Amino acid sequence: MRITPELFRAYLQCPTKCWLKSAGEKSTGNVYAEWVQGQVESYRGVGIERLRSTAIPGEHVTSPSANTLKEAKWRWALDVSVQTEKLESRIHTVERAPSEGRGKPARFVPVRFITTNKLSKVDKLLLAFDAFVLAEYLKRDVGIAKIIHGRDHVMLKVKTPGLQGQVKKVTDKIVALLSINSPPDLILNRHCPECEFRYRCRQKAIEKDDLSLLAGMTENERKESNHKGIFTVTQLSYTFRPRRRPKHLRGKREKYHHSLKALALREKKIYVVGDLCFKVEGTPVYLDVESIPDLDFYYLIGARVKTEAGFVQHSFWADEIEDEARIWQEFLTLLGGLQNPCLIHYGSFEKTFLRQMCDRHGGHPENVAGVVKAIQQPLNLVSAIFAQIYFPTFSNTLKEVAGFLGFQWSEPQASRLLCIVWRETWESSRCQDQKQQLLKYNAEDCEALALVAKAVTRLAAREAVETTTPANTAETVNIDDLRDPLTTKWRDFSSPITELEFVTSAAHWDYQRDRIYVRTSKCIRRSKIRRKPTHKAIWRVDKVDMDRISSKCPHCQTEGKRKGALRCRTVQEMLFGKFSVKRRVIRHYYQPFWCPACKALFGVDHKLLGPGRRTRYGRSLIAFIFYQVIELYIPMQVVAVSMNRLFGLNLGSAICKLFKEKLAKQYAETHQEILRRIVTGPLVHADETYFSVQGKRAYVWVFTNMHEVAYIYSESREGGLAQGTLHQFRGVLVSDFYAVYDSMDCPQQKCLIHLIRDLNGTMLDNPYDQETKGLVKTFGELLKRIVDEVHRRGLKTHFLKKYLSDVRRFYCECVDREYQSPAAASCAERFKKNRDKLFTFLEYDGVPWNNNNAEHAMKAFARLRDVIEGMSTEKGLKEYLVLLSICQTCKYQGLDFLDFLRSGQTDIEAFAQQKRNDRPKPVIVD
Numbered sequence: 013m014r015i016t017p018e019l020f021r022a023y024l025q026c027p028t029k030c031w032l033k034s035a036g037e038k039s040t041g042n043v044y045a046e047w048v049q050g051q052v053e054s055y056r057g058v059g060i061e062r063l064r065s066t067a068i069p070g071e072h073v074t075s076p077s078a079n080t081l082k083e084a085k086w087r088w089a090l091d092v093s094v095q096t097e098k099l100e101s102r103i104h105t106v107e108r109a110p111s112e113g114r115g116k117p118a119r120f121v122p123v124r125f126i127t128t129n130k131l132s133k134v135d136k137l138l139l140a141f142d143a144f145v146l147a148e149y150l151k152r153d154v155g156i157a158k159i160i161h162g163r164d165h166v167m168l169k170v171k172t173p174g175l176q177g178q179v180k181k182v183t184d185k186i187v188a189l190l191s192i193n194s195p196p197d198l199i200l201n202r203h204c205p206e207c208e209f210r211y212r213c214r215q216k217a218i219e220k221d222d223l224s225l226l227a228g229m230t231e232n233e234r235k236e237s238n239h240k241g242i243f244t245v246t247q248l249s250y251t252f253r254p255r256r257r258p259k260h261l262r263g264k265r266e267k268y269h270h271s272l273k274a275l276a277l278r279e280k281k282i283y284v285v286g287d288l289c290f291k292v293e294g295t296p297v298y299l300d301v302e303s304i305p306d307l308d309f310y311y312l313i314g315a316r317v318k319t320e321a322g323f324v325q326h327s328f329w330a331d332e333i334e335d336e337a338r339i340w341q342e343f344l345t346l347l348g349g350l351q352n353p354c355l356i357h358y359g360s361f362e363k364t365f366l367r368q369m370c371d372r373h374g375g376h377p378e379n380v381a382g383v384v385k386a387i388q389q390p391l392n393l394v395s396a397i398f399a400q401i402y403f404p405t406f407s408n409t410l411k412e413v414a415g416f417l418g419f420q421w422s423e424p425q426a427s428r429l430l431c432i433v434w435r436e437t438w439e440s441s442r443c444q445d446q447k448q449q450l451l452k453y454n455a456e457d458c459e460a461l462a463l464v465a466k467a468v469t470r471l472a473a474r475e476a477v478e479t480t481t482p483a484n485t486a487e488t489v490n491i492d493d494l495r496d497p498l499t500t501k502w503r504d505f506s507s508p509i510t511e512l513e514f515v516t517s518a519a520h521w522d523y524q525r526d527r528i529y530v531r532t533s534k535c536i537r538r539s540k541i542r543r544k545p546t547h548k549a550i551w552r553v554d555k556v557d558m559d560r561i562s563s564k565c566p567h568c569q570t571e572g573k574r575k576g577a578l579r580c581r582t583v584q585e586m587l588f589g590k591f592s593v594k595r596r597v598i599r600h601y602y603q604p605f606w607c608p609a610c611k612a613l614f615g616v617d618h619k620l621l622g623p624g625r626r627t628r629y630g631r632s633l634i635a636f637i638f639y640q641v642i643e644l645y646i647p648m649q650v651v652a653v654s655m656n657r658l659f660g661l662n663l664g665s666a667i668c669k670l671f672k673e674k675l676a677k678q679y680a681e682t683h684q685e686i687l688r689r690i691v692t693g694p695l696v697h698a699d700e701t702y703f704s705v706q707g708k709r710a711y712v713w714v715f716t717n718m719h720e721v722a723y724i725y726s727e728s729r730e731g732g733l734a735q736g737t738l739h740q741f742r743g744v745l746v747s748d749f750y751a752v753y754d755s756m757d758c759p760q761q762k763c764l765i766h767l768i769r770d771l772n773g774t775m776l777d778n779p780y781d782q783e784t785k786g787l788v789k790t791f792g793e794l795l796k797r798i799v800d801e802v803h804r805r806g807l808k809t810h811f812l813k814k815y816l817s818d819v820r821r822f823y824c825e826c827v828d829r830e831y832q833s834p835a836a837a838s839c840a841e842r843f844k845k846n847r848d849k850l851f852t853f854l855e856y857d858g859v860p861w862n863n864n865n866a867e868h869a870m871k872a873f874a875r876l877r878d879v880i881e882g883m884s885t886e887k888g889l890k891e892y893l894v895l896l897s898i899c900q901t902c903k904y905q906g907l908d909f910l911d912f913l914r915s916g917q918t919d920i921e922a923f924a925q926q927k928r929n930d931r932p933k934p935v936i937v938d
Contacts, residue, residue, distance in 0.1 A: 014100035014782070015186050018895050020141050020822030023186050025203040031195045032209055038207040041403050044429040047436075048206070051127050056104055057124035059160055060090050063105060080152065081120065084108055094149045099188065101145040107158070119153060122146055128295075129306050131168070135159065137182070140175035144183075163832075184563035199231070205429055221245050226409035232834075237779040239835055249274035254494040259440070268399040276402040282488045283402040286474035290396045294352030294836060295319075297386070298465065300457040301365045302431050309333050310365055311344050312450060317350065323462065325455045337373045346583050347383045355390035358410045358461050363390060393461070394469055414460035416486075417467055418479050421460075426453050439846040442520040520786065530671035553582060554596040565607035566614055572605030575613060579604065584661065585630030588914070593636070595659035630694065634671045637663075642892075642899045643909050645875045648672075669888070675913075676891035682918045683894045685720040686901055687807035690715050695859060697866035699751065700729060703877055705886050714869045714894065718858075721869045723893040725886065731755060744859045746854060746866070761852040763863035764795065767842075783836035790826050791843075794818055798854070799861070812854045819851050872900055 013034060023030035026654075034134075039045075064072060069804035081089075089106040105123035122142040126135050136159070142156040159168045200217055201224070204210045217225050221244035223234045242248050252271035266285050276283050295318065302312040313328040326346055347353045357363065366387050381870035397408055405412035411427070431450060434911060439444035467477045476485040563572050582599045605615040637655065640646045652663040690696060700713045711726045713733060726733045731752030738745065738756055746761045747753040753760065771788045778784050798815050805811035827844060831837040845848070853859040874894055886891065898920070902909045905924055915921045 013190055014095065015183055017102070017141055019186060020182065021134060021138055023182060023189070024137060026199075026201055026207065027185075027189055027196050027692050028198055028213065029203075029207055029209060031189055034190050037209065037212075037859050040090065040211040042206070042208045042210060043425070044427075044433055045206055045208040047433045051436075055127035056125045060105065062165065063088055064090065081106075084118075086886050088321055094145050096145060096148045098144045099148060099183065099643055101142050103142045105145065106146070107914050117152065119156070120146060120150065121156050121158055121159045123160060125144040126159055126179065129162035130220075131161060135161075136170055139241060140172045140179050141183075143172040144179045163824070177486065181525055198222060198224070198263075199234075200474055205427065210415075223879060225406045226270055226273055228268065228273075229410075233270065235834060240779055240835070241780060246272045246278055249278040253852065254491050266399050269402075271828035276404045277406070279489075279520060280404050280487075282404070282471070283491060284471055284479060284488060285400050285402070285491045288396070288400055290391075292356065292391065292465070292469065292470045294354040294382070294386075295350045295352050296462075296465070297347065297350065297355050297392070298458045298461045299355050299357045299362050300454055300461060301362055302428070302435070302454055302492055303365070304432060304435060306335070308368070310339075310369070312454050313339055314451075314458045315343065315346060316455070317346075318462070323459075325458060325492050327451050327454060331352050337736055340369045340373050342468050343384060347386055350382070351354060352382050355386045356461065357390055358393045358464070360392070363392065364805065366390065374908055378381075393464055393468060397712055398449050401468065401471060410460055410464065411754075412455065417477070417562060419456075419460045419463050420454060423449070426456075427860055441653065448520075450735055464654070493781055494717050505856070552597060553599045555598045556601070563605055563615075565605075565610060565612060567608050567612055568607065570607050570609040572607050572614065575604040575606040575615070578602075581628075583628055583630045585909045586632040586636050586659075588632065593634075593697055594663070598630070629671070631916055632914045634675065635910055636897065637671060637872055638675060638895060639910040639913065641879070642876070642895045645879050647879050647881075672888070672891050672895070677895040677917060678776065679894055679898055683722065684922065686720045686897055686920070687715065687724075690717055690720050690722055691738060691741050693717050696738065696741060696743060696745050697863055697869075698734065698745060698747045698865035699736075699863060700726075700734075700750070700869050701873065702729075703889065705884065705889060710886070710889070712873055712889075714866055716866055716869045717902075719901070719904050721872075721904060722897050723869075723873060725890050744856050746860065746863050747845070748863055759856070761859055761861065762846055762849045762851045763861075764850065765862045765864070766793075767850070768795075770842075775840060778835045781835050783831050783833040787826055787836055787839055790822060794822050795861075802861070806859060807853065808857050809855060816851070816854055819854070825845065872896065 018032055019030050021623075022033050036095070064074075067088050071086055072090060073084075073086045074090045076084065076086075076089050076092060081092075081094075087108055090104075092103045092106045094101050096386060103122045104125050107121040107123055107357060109119040109121055111118050122139065124139045124142060128135075130277070134783045139157045139159055143157045147154040150862055153173075155171065155173055157170050158174050161168065162168070166327075179329045198213060198216055198220070200213060200222070204213065206212070216222075223229060223237060225242065225245055225661055226248075237243075237248060242251065248271050252269060252275050255679045257266070261723070268561065269285075272283055274284070298316040298318075300314045301310055302314075303310045309330075311330040315326045317324050317326065326343075328342045330336050334781070348354075349861070355362075356364075370387065394408060397403075397413070403413050403416055405416050408782055411421075431453060434446050434450050434453075439445070457687060470477050471488060474490075477488060479486045564570065565572050578601055580601045582597060583600050585596055587594045587596050603615050604613060606613055637651055639647050640651045640654075648668050649665055652665065652668055655661050655663055695717050697716045698713065700711050703710050713726055715722050715724070715737065724733060724737065729752075735755060738758070741756070741758055744757055744759045744761055745753060746763065748763050748766045771791070773786050775781075775784055783875075794815075797818070798812065801811060823843070827840050829840075831840055853861045873893075873896060876892060880892065899909045901920055902912055905920065906921070907924055907927065912923055915923060917926075
């Protein structure tokens with residue numbers, strides 16, 4: 013069977029339509045499709061007749077034989093049939109142009125008549141199809157073709173070589189389609205309202221419960237669902253799971269859930285997502301406009317106004333294009349007579365109408381503020397419904413939503429397309445019945461719009477929606493009610509009556525004990541008396557220490573002079589035994605000296621007196637507090653309460669924060685030295701995570717190797733901090749697949765654990781995709797062999813480089829090939845993108861194939877984050893990160909974090925060396 017222009021056009025609109033036409037399927041009827049076909053044939057006949065009447069006798073010929081084209085002497089050939097082995101076209105007109113030079117053949121230009129004023133891509137491809145068939149038959153190029161279109165018969169030249177490639181691809185697909193005996197998979201699309209097979213296809217889609225019934229579902233989304241084994245709307249409905257939205261997304265609109273739409277269809281209920289904000293302020297005016305899209309001509313404006321007496325319908329009709337300005341001014345006059353009008357429409361069509369009318373006809377009257385606001389800020393009902401209200405309808409069109417709510421049109425098949433037919437019929441006959449039919453349809457659209465607006469208003473007020481169901485109300489379900497409540501034994505009491513909430517809160521145990529029983533019970537009153545330790549008891553001196561410091565200057569060894577009298581300082585300190593800890597109040601006596609040579613003051617051992625001149629708490633006590641906070645992850649308030657109870661102290665949150673600030677300041681240089689050693693080393697692991705700082709999201713980055721860990725605060729997740737920190741790093745960077753790391757100028761190893769999890773998730777999402785399964789399985793087998801070698805030999809290039817040839821073979825055989833499955837193609841594309849970053853560890857000693865080192869360090873911060881609970885400021889978080897960096901570095905090097913804090917040293921390397929020197933040397937026995 014040859015491919016004709018009709019089949020070519022049908023395939024561009026819908027492959028199923030093309031197959032049905034080729035099989036001779038009988039049309040199920042469509043008034044608009046039949047009218048369009050009649051318009052096309054009529055316009056073609058008029059166009060040919062105009063050429064025949066204007067051509068000189070003898071210059072044109074009708075229906076010539078295709079065999080005589082090459083020897084033809086005419087200028088115009090009308091209604092030319094051309095055939096090749098697989099193609100056939102009935103070209104409306106062929107123009108024979110003179111040759112461009114001696115010895116060159118004449119040029120043939122196909123001409124097609126298009127009835128519309130606006131040309132589409134399909135129209136140009138049809139013309140290119142005519143040129144393609146003609147070129148195939150003549151065995152010569154046809155570079156120019158012409159289109160005559162519109163009411164004014166405008167001629168447009170089209171260069172066809174640029175379209176020949178698309179025509180060839182489409183014809184090849186049609187040949188493959190027609191070679192099968194069964195129709196392709198049925199898919200409803202936007203062309204269905206214009207198609208003569210729409211009733212047949214829709215009925216079969218309903219019988220199959222096909223996913224394409226959901227009008228908003230794209231082709232890629234359907235394919236993704238099919239790969240997961242979901243082929244029907246009912247199956248899709250069972251996949252919906254209500255989720256709690258993150259705080260940073262709660263102010264944004266919820267995304268559209270096709271699964272929730274399917275659930276609404278299955279349950280025949282209305283589902284509401286989030287809090288609806290739909291409020292009509294002023295006088296509602298329900299607007300619906302009819303037009304001829306091909307001419308951009310708005311000929312009917314319908315406005316339904318709600319008054320105290322009821323609804324009043326206004327219809328403004330234009331006989332000719334020149335009357336458009338008049339009906340616009342009449343509409344503005346109507347709005348000007350209303351108090352604070354509020355325009356309500358359905359979809360973007362009316363919004364475009366308002367903008368174009370203002371541009372064409374002078375805009376709105378500036379002296380009427382209410383009209384200006386109504387035109388500039390109309391209410392679109394679709395925006396209020398989309399992603400928030402899910403009616404049990406396949407789409408959110410006015411016809412389906414209002415039909416569900418119980419509205420019925422007098423003409424059930426009426427639509428905007430049918431209105432075009434009615435308007436064209438009226439223009440040719442001026443029949444008043446056609447005009448009244450259009451006015452009635454427009455008024456019914458306004459009435460349906462008012463009904464939907466009323467339903468949305470009731471849903472926003474959490475009221476039941478009236479429908480034509482037996483119960484007269486549609487059951488409404490709010491998604492928040494479907495979410496699992498937090499499992500707790502004590503549920504909050506909420507009531508719309510505030511008095512009941514007050515009485516309920518007064519029954520709480522702590523309220524009654526603290527505010528009621530304390531008035532009548534002496535026992536409870538005595539228990540409420542807080543017995544704080546007295547100042548005398550807290551600061552009773554347990555030990556006196558006389559610091560005997562040499563009177564010689566430590567810098568120049570000059571004999572110093574006494575600077576004032578003997579001084580003392582009393583501090584709270586912790587004394588650590590082998591298996592015990594005690595609190596002691598120690599009074600330190602010391603004599604300051606002054607060096608006359610170098611003008612220096614000496615004689616005070618600050619290590620014994622603790623950090624800071626004004627601090628009255630010893631270093632070991634402060635070290636013990638932050639050992640519990642940083643390493644044991646105990647909240648600071650809990651540590652303070654525990655210290656007060658066990659050691660008779662009087663610590664508060666303010667003084668603990670002061671300790672943290674002083675410690676962080678003391679070890680700031682240590683933190684910078686750790687970061688410097690990491691950046692200058694041969695290996696860096698990097699990761700990042702979020703943190704809430706007083707309700708705002710911030711981020712913490714971790715940079716680590718096998719010996720040190722450094723945490724850095726950042727206000728955002730952008731790559732400026734990472735790039736600034738690692739700009740001089742030239743070792744190997746191990747990270748996840750965050751795009752920021754790709755900009756680093758150094759060798760990189762991506763975490764294969766992250767990749768494996770993603771590949772496994774893709775495979776689970778597409779359980780029937782054999783291509784994806786094969787690709788992932790091959791990658792897993794390769795990686796397993798390498799990991800087994802790592803277990804036996806370690807991370808040494810000498811033993812691992814032999815697998816580089818296996819990696820190259822994996823890319824050649826599995827990655828660099830064509831995949832039909834979108835999931836497999838996506839996985840292969842990811843392998844290609846990270847070709848140089850997945851197996852870097854095979855070429856460098858000591859480089860791991862995962863980022864577990866950084867993730868382990870990030871887990872330490874995550875535990876500390878749970879302790880802080882978002883109560884810290886930016887400054888406080890930075891102090892925590894300094895101390896956590898030192899704590900984790902001590903762990904990585906096998907050092908005790910508490911001993912390091914108590915030592916008073918700031919150099920971890922020096923402290924580690926001292927610990928190694930203090931170890932008892934092994935005794936050698938002869």
